[in-house]
Amino acid sequence: MEIYKEIHLDKNSPQHLYMQLFYKIRQFIMDGQLKANEKLPPIRQLANTLGVNTSTIVNAYGLLEKEGFVYKKIGSGTFVSPRKDDRLEDVVLEKYPLDEDIRLMDRGQIQIKENMISFASATPTSDLFPVDDFKILLNEVLDRDKGDAFGYQESQGYYPLRESLVDYLKEINIETNSENVQIISGAQQGIDVIAKAFVDYKDTIIVESPTYTGAIGTFKSRGAKIVSVPILEDGIDIHLLEENIKKHHPKFVYLMPNFQNPTGYSYSKEKKLKIIELADKYNTFIVEDDYLSDLSFYNNDNATLKSLDENDRIIYIKSFSKIFMPGLRLGFLVIPKKIHHRILAAKHTSDISTSGLNQRVFDLYLRKGIWKKHIRYMEKIYRERFDVMKNCIEKYFKDIDISYILPKGGLNFWFSLPEGYDSNKLYVEGAKNNILILPGSIFFISQNESRFFRLSIAAVYPKDIEIGIKGLSQVIKRFIKKDTKERKGPDSYTPLL
Amino acid sequence: MEIYKEIHLDKNSPQHLYMQLFYKIRQFIMDGQLKANEKLPPIRQLANTLGVNTSTIVNAYGLLEKEGFVYKKIGSGTFVSPRKDDRLEDVVLEKYPLDEDIRLMDRGQIQIKENMISFASATPTSDLFPVDDFKILLNEVLDRDKGDAFGYQESQGYYPLRESLVDYLKEINIETNSENVQIISGAQQGIDVIAKAFVDYKDTIIVESPTYTGAIGTFKSRGAKIVSVPILEDGIDIHLLEENIKKHHPKFVYLMPNFQNPTGYSYSKEKKLKIIELADKYNTFIVEDDYLSDLSFYNNDNATLKSLDENDRIIYIKSFSKIFMPGLRLGFLVIPKKIHHRILAAKHTSDISTSGLNQRVFDLYLRKGIWKKHIRYMEKIYRERFDVMKNCIEKYFKDIDISYILPKGGLNFWFSLPEGYDSNKLYVEGAKNNILILPGSIFFISQNESRFFRLSIAAVYPKDIEIGIKGLSQVIKRFIKKDTKERKGPDSYTPLL
Numbered sequence: 006m007e008i009y010k011e012i013h014l015d016k017n018s019p020q021h022l023y024m025q026l027f028y029k030i031r032q033f034i035m036d037g038q039l040k041a042n043e044k045l046p047p048i049r050q051l052a053n054t055l056g057v058n059t060s061t062i063v064n065a066y067g068l069l070e071k072e073g074f075v076y077k078k079i080g081s082g083t084f085v086s087p088r089k090d091d092r093l094e095d096v097v098l099e100k101y102p103l104d105e106d107i108r109l110m111d112r113g114q115i116q117i118k119e120n121m122i123s124f125a126s127a128t129p130t131s132d133l134f135p136v137d138d139f140k141i142l143l144n145e146v147l148d149r150d151k152g153d154a155f156g157y158q159e160s161q162g163y164y165p166l167r168e169s170l171v172d173y174l175k176e177i178n179i180e181t182n183s184e185n186v187q188i189i190s191g192a193q194q195g196i197d198v199i200a201k202a203f204v205d206y207k208d209t210i211i212v213e214s215p216t217y218t219g220a221i222g223t224f225k226s227r228g229a230k231i232v233s234v235p236i237l238e239d240g241i242d243i244h245l246l247e248e249n250i251k252k253h254h255p256k257f258v259y260l261m262p263n264f265q266n267p268t269g270y271s272y273s274k275e276k277k278l279k280i281i282e283l284a285d286k287y288n289t290f291i292v293e294d295d296y297l298s299d300l301s302f303y304n305n306d307n308a309t310l311k312s313l314d315e316n317d318r319i320i321y322i323k324s325f326s327k328i329f330m331p332g333l334r335l336g337f338l339v340i341p342k343k344i345h346h347r348i349l350a351a352k353h354t355s356d357i358s359t360s361g362l363n364q365r366v367f368d369l370y371l372r373k374g375i376w377k378k379h380i381r382y383m384e385k386i387y388r389e390r391f392d393v394m395k396n397c398i399e400k401y402f403k404d405i406d407i408s409y410i411l412p413k414g415g416l417n418f419w420f421s422l423p424e425g426y427d428s429n430k431l432y433v434e435g436a437k438n439n440i441l442i443l444p445g446s447i448f449f450i451s452q453n454e455s456r457f458f459r460l461s462i463a464a465v466y467p468k469d470i471e472i473g474i475k476g477l478s479q480v481i482k483r484f485i486k487k488d489t490k491e492r493k494g495p496d497s498y499t500p501l502l
Numbered sequence: 503m504e505i506y507k508e509i510h511l512d513k514n515s516p517q518h519l520y521m522q523l524f525y526k527i528r529q530f531i532m533d534g535q536l537k538a539n540e541k542l543p544p545i546r547q548l549a550n551t552l553g554v555n556t557s558t559i560v561n562a563y564g565l566l567e568k569e570g571f572v573y574k575k576i577g578s579g580t581f582v583s584p585r586k587d588d589r590l591e592d593v594v595l596e597k598y599p600l601d602e603d604i605r606l607m608d609r610g611q612i613q614i615k616e617n618m619i620s621f622a623s624a625t626p627t628s629d630l631f632p633v634d635d636f637k638i639l640l641n642e643v644l645d646r647d648k649g650d651a652f653g654y655q656e657s658q659g660y661y662p663l664r665e666s667l668v669d670y671l672k673e674i675n676i677e678t679n680s681e682n683v684q685i686i687s688g689a690q691q692g693i694d695v696i697a698k699a700f701v702d703y704k705d706t707i708i709v710e711s712p713t714y715t716g717a718i719g720t721f722k723s724r725g726a727k728i729v730s731v732p733i734l735e736d737g738i739d740i741h742l743l744e745e746n747i748k749k750h751h752p753k754f755v756y757l758m759p760n761f762q763n764p765t766g767y768s769y770s771k772e773k774k775l776k777i778i779e780l781a782d783k784y785n786t787f788i789v790e791d792d793y794l795s796d797l798s799f800y801n802n803d804n805a806t807l808k809s810l811d812e813n814d815r816i817i818y819i820k821s822f823s824k825i826f827m828p829g830l831r832l833g834f835l836v837i838p839k840k841i842h843h844r845i846l847a848a849k850h851t852s853d854i855s856t857s858g859l860n861q862r863v864f865d866l867y868l869r870k871g872i873w874k875k876h877i878r879y880m881e882k883i884y885r886e887r888f889d890v891m892k893n894c895i896e897k898y899f900k901d902i903d904i905s906y907i908l909p910k911g912g913l914n915f916w917f918s919l920p921e922g923y924d925s926n927k928l929y930v931e932g933a934k935n936n937i938l939i940l941p942g943s944i945f946f947i948s949q950n951e952s953r954f955f956r957l958s959i960a961a962v963y964p965k966d967i968e969i970g971i972k973g974l975s976q977v978i979k980r981f982i983k984k985d986t987k988e989r990k991g992p993d994s995y996t997p998l999l
Contacts, residue, residue, distance in 0.1 A: 226848070
C-alpha cells in the first residue's frame with residue numbers, strides 16, 4: 006500500500022475525485038511503479054486510506070478498466086493489465102481502444118488490416134501529397150541558398166515566407182502585415198505557444214464541448230482550469246459562453262468556427278460577430294483554430310473570425326495538415342500587435358525556430374502559385390468524397406436510431422448513439438466487420454461522454470465510402486438491438502452536456 | 503497611474519521586488535501598453551502606490567535603463583525608449599545590448615558589419631554545413647519514400663532513425679535500445695518536453711550557475727522555482743549541490759558536464775560519479791545536456807553521465823546544432839524506461855512529431871557513414887581554431903587584469919573582469935573597435951552578474967582569431983583603466999555568487 010499513500014486527492018479541485026484517482030493510478034502503471042498483473046487494493050481499504058467514499062474508488066477502477074489499464078477477476082479483485090510497449094504495432098480491434106490509440110487513428114498512424122475501411126483517420130493518405138512539385142522546389146532552394154537554408158532561422162519565421170503569407174491571407178480577406186505573422190511547427194505547436202504566452206497555473210480557458218483533444222492536453226499541461234461550453238448546430242451556445250466569460254475571466258476562448266473538429270458544425274455570421282463583441286466587452290482573446298475553412302462546399306459564409314476582427318482580439322492559427330502535408334510540421338499564427346513579444350518569447354522557449362528549409366520551400370510553393378493549383382485539386386478530391394458521404398448517410402442511416410447534423414463542408418461527420426450506448430463498444434463491432442469509426446470520448450474534457458463517434462472522409466476513396474457506410478449501417482442496427490440490455494456499466498457516468 | 507495599480511509585487515517570492523517590478527514594466531513596454539517617450543511615474547509616487555521602498559523603484563528603473571527600455575532626462579524623469587520592431591536589422595553597437603540581442607548574437611543571427619570579428623556567435627558559419635551531401639540524401643529519400651516522408655511521423659520518432667542512433671550511441675559508450683530514444687526538434691525542445699513532463703507550478707529545478715539561458719526561460723515558463731549552484735573548474739560545487747537537493751527535493755538537476763555553456767568547464771570523473779550517486783540517493787533525475795562532448799581536444803575524460811548511468815537516473819539530451827546544422831531542428835533524448843509515457847505525452851502536446859523528412863535524411867546520413875566523415879572534418883576545423891585561440895589568449899591576455907580558466911575542448915572561453923566592471927560596457931567598447939564579445943549576464947538566474955563575458959570560436963577563422971584577440975586585449979586594457987572611476991551605477995547589484 007506504500008505507493009497509494011502518496012496519493013493526495015483535492016476536494017476543492019474542479020476535477021472529480023474519481024478522475025483525479027484515475028489519473029494517479031494510470032500514471033503509476035505507465036511509469037512502471039505498478040507492474041503487470043499486480044493487484045490493486047480492495048475498494049474499501051483504498052477508500053479508507055484516502056478518506057473518500059467507496060464510489061470514488063469504484064468509478065476510478067471502472068474507468069481504468071474501460072481504458073484497458075486494469076482487468077477484473079470476479080471474486081478476486083482488480084489487476085494491472087500487461088501492456089505492449091510499441092503502440093504502433095498494436096492494432097486494437099478486439100478491445101476498447103485507449104485514448105492514445107484513438108489519437109493515433111485520428112492521425113492515420115494506426116496500421117490497419119488490408120481491406121479495412123477507415124473512417125477514423127482525419128489525415129489525408131500520402132498519395133494526395135504533392136511530392137513531385139515539392140522535390141523540384143526543394144532542390145531549387147538548396148541551389149539558391151546553400152548553407153543559409155540550414156542556419157538558425159529567425160524565431161518569428163523566414164521573412165519572405167511571412168510576406169508570402171500576407172498575400173495569401175489577403176485572398177481570404179484577412180488584412181495584416183508580416184510583423185503580425187508568426188511561423189510555427191504545426192498547429193499543435195501554435196496552441197502550445199499561445200498557452201505558454203498566456204496561461205499560468207489555475208488560469209481559466211474556455212473551449213467548445215466537444216473540442217480538439219490536442220488542445221485539451223496542452224491546456225491541462227499548463228495547469229489551466231478548462232471550462233467547456235456546448236457547441237450547437239450554428240456554433241457555441243452564446244449565452245452560456247457569455248455567462249462563463251463573465252464568471253471565469255478566461256485568458257482566452259479556444260474555438261474552431263468553421264467545420265469544427267469533431268462535429269463539423271459551422272458558426273453563423275451572427276455568432277461570429279457576437280463572439281468578437283464579447284471578447285472586446287470582457288477584455289479577453291479568442292483563439293481561432295482554422296484547420297479547414299478552405300474546404301467549404303455548401304456554405305457561403307465560411308468567413309474566419311480574423312477577417313471580421315476589428316478590435317485585434319483574435320489569435321488566428323492556420324494549419325495545413327489536412328490540405329497539404331502534415332509531416333512538414335508547418336503552420337502560422339496571425340496575432341494581435343500587442344502580444345508580439347509574448348508569443349515570440351514562447352516560441353523561442355519551445356524550439357527556437359521552425360525548420361528553415363521547410364519554410365523556404367513552402368515560400369516558393371506559395372510564390373509560384375503551385376499552392377493554388379494544389380488547393381483546387383484537394384477541393385475537387387474532397388468535394389467528391391463529401392457528396393458521396395452525404396448521399397450514403399442519407400440513404401443508409403435514415404432508418405437507424407442515431408442522431409446527426411450534416412455539415413456544410415470539411416471532412417468530419419459527427420453522430421450520436423441513443424442515450425446509454427457506448428461508441429467504444431460500437432468501435433469493436435465495426436472493427437470486426439473491417440470498418441473503423443472514431444469513438445468520441447477523447448473530445449470531451451472529462452471522459453464521461455461515450456455515445457458519440459466521428460466519421461472522417463480524409464482517408465477513404467469514394468467507392469469505399471459507399472461500401473463502408475452501408476456496412477456500418479448494418480453493424481449499428483445489430484449493435485443497438487443487441488446492446489439494449491447491456492446499457493450502463495460501472496464505467497458509464499452522467500453526461501456533462 | 504491606472505496601469506501601475508495593476509502591479510502586485512510578491513514579498514514572499516524568491517525573486518527580488520525590484521526584479522519583479524522590472525519584469526512588469528518591461529512587459530507593459532513590450533505589449534505597447536506604455537508608449538514610446540511616455541513618462542514613468544516619479545519614484546516616490548510609485549513607491550507609495552506599490553507600498554515598497556524607493557530603492558526598489560530606483561533599482562528597477564536602473565535595470566530598465568541598462569536594458570535599453572527607458573532613458574533618463576536629468577531633472578525631468580524617466581521615459582520609455584522608442585523601440586525598433588524588427589530586431590534583426592538592429593545592429594546594436596553603440597549601446598548596451600538587450601538580453602534578446604545577446605541571444606541573437608549567440609545564435610549568429612545578428613547582422614554584423616563587414617570586417618567585424620564576432621566572438622559572440624557560438625553557431626558555426628553556414629560554409630561549414632555539409633549541404634552537398636545532404637542534398638543527395640534528400641533526393642534519395644524522396645525517391646524512396648515519396649508521400650510517406652510527409653505523413654505524420656510517430657511522436658517518438660522515425661523508427662529506423664532511432665535504430666541508427668542506438669548504433670551511434672554505442673560508439674560513445676551508451677548502451678540503450680530504440681525504445682529509450684525520443685526524437686526532438688532540437689535541444690531547446692528537449693528541455694521544454696522534459697520540463698512539461700516533470701515540472702509543475704512551484705516545483706524546484708536545480709541548475710548550474712551560470713547556465714544556458716534557453717533552459718532558464720523554459721523552466722520559468724513552467725512556473726518553476728530555480729535554484730542555481732555555482733560551477734567550479736572541475737564541475738558543479740558538489741557539497742552545495744547535495745545540500746540543495748536535500749533541502750529542495752528538485753524534480754531534476756539540469757547540467758552540462760562536458761565543456762559547459764558558457765564556461766567551457768568540464769566535470770571530473772569523480773564528480774560525474776558522485777552526481778549519479780546523489781540522484782539515486784535522493785530519488786531525483788539528472789538532465790544531461792550534451793551539446794558538445796564530441797569536441798574534446800585535451801581531455802581524455804569526456805565521458806557522458808549517461809554512459810556511467812547504472813541506475814537509469816539520467817535524461818540525456820543530444821543536440822547537433824554546434825557540429826551539424828542548427829536549422830534542421832533535430833536532436834534526441836535517451837530516457838529512463840519508467841518515464842517513457844510522460845515524455846511521449848509531453849512531446850505530443852508540443853508539436854505531435856518532428857519533421858519526418860529531416861528525420862529520414864538524417865537516418866541515411868548516419869547509416870552511410872557520412873556522419874563520421876563530417877564529424878572528423880568539424881573536429882579538424884575546430885581544433886585548429888581552438889589551438890590558435892589558446893595561444894592567443896596566453897600571449898595577449900597575460901598582462902591584463904582579467905581571470906579565466908582555459909577549457910580542454912569545445913568552443914567557448916569564459917572570462918571575468920575585476921569586481922565592479924560591467925561586461926556590457928566592454929561590449930560597447932569592443933563593438934566600436936569591430937570586435938564582438940558576448941556579455942555574460944544572460945547566463946545567470948537574476949541579471950545581477952555583469953562582470954563576465956564569453957568568447958566563442960565557432961564563427962571566427964583562425965587568422966581573425968589572432969587579430970581579434972590582440973585587438974580585444976588593447977580594448978580591455980584601455981577599458982579597465984578608463985572605467986576605474988565609473989564602477990557601480992544604480993544598475994549594479996551585489997553578485998549572488
